[in-house]
Amino acid sequence: MRALVTGANGQVGRELVQRGRAQGIEVVGLDRTSLDITNAARVAEVVSGGGWDVVVNAAAFTDVDGAESQSDAAFSVNRDGAGALAAACSQAGLPLVHLSTDYVFDGGKGQPYTETDPVRPLNIYGASKAAGEDLVRENNPRHVILRSSWIFGAHGANFVKTMLRLSAGGAPIRVVDDQWGCPTAAEDLARVVWDIAVTVVAGNFAEWGTFHYCGAGAISWYGFAQEVLRMAEGSGRAASARLLPIPSAQWPSAARRPNNTVLDCTRIAECFAVEQEPWVEGLREVLLAMAVENRAEDSSPQPLPQETRG
Numbered sequence: 271m272r273a274l275v276t277g278a279n280g281q282v283g284r285e286l287v288q289r290g291r292a293q294g295i296e297v298v299g300l301d302r303t304s305l306d307i308t309n310a311a312r313v314a315e316v317v318s319g320g321g322w323d324v325v326v327n328a329a330a331f332t333d334v335d336g337a338e339s340q341s342d343a344a345f346s347v348n349r350d351g352a353g354a355l356a357a358a359c360s361q362a363g364l365p366l367v368h369l370s371t372d373y374v375f376d377g378g379k380g381q382p383y384t385e386t387d388p389v390r391p392l393n394i395y396g397a398s399k400a401a402g403e404d405l406v407r408e409n410n411p412r413h414v415i416l417r418s419s420w421i422f423g424a425h426g427a428n429f430v431k432t433m434l435r436l437s438a439g440g441a442p443i444r445v446v447d448d449q450w451g452c453p454t455a456a457e458d459l460a461r462v463v464w465d466i467a468v469t470v471v472a473g474n475f476a477e478w479g480t481f482h483y484c485g486a487g488a489i490s491w492y493g494f495a496q497e498v499l500r501m502a503e504g505s506g507r508a509a510s511a512r513l514l515p516i517p518s519a520q521w522p523s524a525a526r527r528p529n530n531t532v533l534d535c536t537r538i539a540e541c542f543a544v545e546q547e548p549w550v551e552g553l554r555e556v557l558l559a560m561a562v563e564n565r566a567e568d569s570s571p572q573p574l575p576q577e578t579r580g
């Protein structure tokens with residue numbers, strides 16, 4: 271199977287390339303400089319000319335707070351870029367696996383969100399991703415839109431790495447305790463994407479459409495931070511900072527965020543036999559990988575008590 275991955279330098283994109291190749295898939299990962307998905311003509315050229323079996327879109331504008339002041343840029347990538355990819359895939363007769371987010375929901379349901387729940391984004395990022403989903407559906411019936419949440423991994427900026435860096439400073443860390451969701455390891459998400467891609471390319475599946483996948487276990491950002499530091503200490507990393515739970519109201523941010531976006535992952539289990547992996551397992555593996563690699567990336571300054579990416 272030959273697959274194109276866009277956004278290949280992002281935290282999920284990098285895992286997709288690594289994991290896909292490890293599974294024997296012929297993966298070509300293109301970063302923004304090789305394929306800017308907002309350039310529709312270039313998208314059409316690359317998608318039609320590569321001999322692909324499937325395209326996976328991991329490219330996105332993911333700066334949730336930044337999107338509030340850069341709405342045009344967010345919509346250009348997350349709506350128009352996704353739409354251009356879907357149109358090009360349709361033209362070439364290719365399936366598209368498109369990544370999306372729990373932030374299309376307002377978080378007020380009080381129960382896990384299913385794929386048929388109406389979207390109601392609270393911020394520009396979520397609105398741009400919801401608009402992108404619509405264009406993907408419109409432009410290419412052969413799509414799998416895969417919504418996930420609270421992604422963390424060994425590459426790129428994410429909450430786990432922010433917590434580790436802040437904890438090394440020793441000062442108390444305030445972390446939001448009234449926003450709930452399900453963390454998802456980027457590597458685990460990559461596994462799911464390739465399971466789905468292999469299945470759709472083989473034609474052995476029930477339905478196209480929208481699916482949810484996140485790690486098993488709902489938690490607040492504060493609870494997640496506790497687990498990160500507990501595990502980091504267990505693996506010998508100095509992470510002794512005190513955590514202080516705070517309500518969202520005490521952490522003003524440009525973008526409003528949903529309170530509870532736990533995703534119901536029943537449909538993906540039924541259609542693709544994909545089971546949820548506990549996020550704690552993914553966290554353990556990420557911390558081990560980071561300990562081994564001793565990555566220098568940890569030093570980029572992002573002192574925030576909740577995830578900045580979405």
Ligand SMILES: NC(=O)c1ccc[n+]([C@@H]2O[C@H](COP(=O)([O-])OP(=O)(O)OC[C@H]3O[C@@H](n4cnc5c(N)ncnc54)[C@H](OP(=O)(O)O)[C@@H]3O)[C@@H](O)[C@H]2O)c1
Pocket residue numbers: 276277278279280281282283301302305306307308327328329330331332347351369370371372399417418419420421422426427577579580
């Ligand atoms: N992070 C999360 O917690 C989270 C949660 C739920 C869903 N998601 C979704 O998961 C997917 C992957 O997110 P991620 O966490 O891997 O984000 P990420 O680390 O920010 O990666 C996104 C990648 O897209 C690239 N990109 C931006 N604009 C582009 C363009 N015009 N053309 C081509 N590439 C472009 C970025 O390139 P640069 O590095 O050059 O900017 C970056 O490498 C996205 O669809 C996101 O909405 C993420």
